[in-house]
Amino acid sequence: MILNETEIGAGTETPHGWKCRTCGSEDLLFDAYAEWDRENQVFTVQSLFDACECVACGGETKAVRFELAAEAGAP
Numbered sequence: 468m469i470l471n472e473t474e475i476g477a478g479t480e481t482p483h484g485w486k487c488r489t490c491g492s493e494d495l496l497f498d499a500y501a502e503w504d505r506e507n508q509v510f511t512v513q514s515l516f517d518a519c520e521c522v523a524c525g526g527e528t529k530a531v532r533f534e535l536a537a538e539a540g541a542p
């Protein structure tokens with residue numbers, strides 16, 4: 468399954484992070500297609516898949532989006 472832009476978080480203004488649904492670690496590796504941008508000399512993510520790997524769990528997991536402001540709590 469390919470995520471749409473809203474699910475990826477592109478274009479949203481709220482700072483957010485992704486964490487493992489199983490253990491809560493943010494050490495995640497996402498499956499994606501990258502394409503070469505010759506003008507800017509960088510790879511850009513063309514498609515991001517919902518499957519991702521948690522380094523802490525050592526296996527496939529589901530990423531959960533969370534807003535950074537909510538996590539920071541009171542100032």
Ligand SMILES: [Zn+2]
Pocket residue numbers: 487488489490491492521522523524525528
């Ligand atoms: Zn995990």
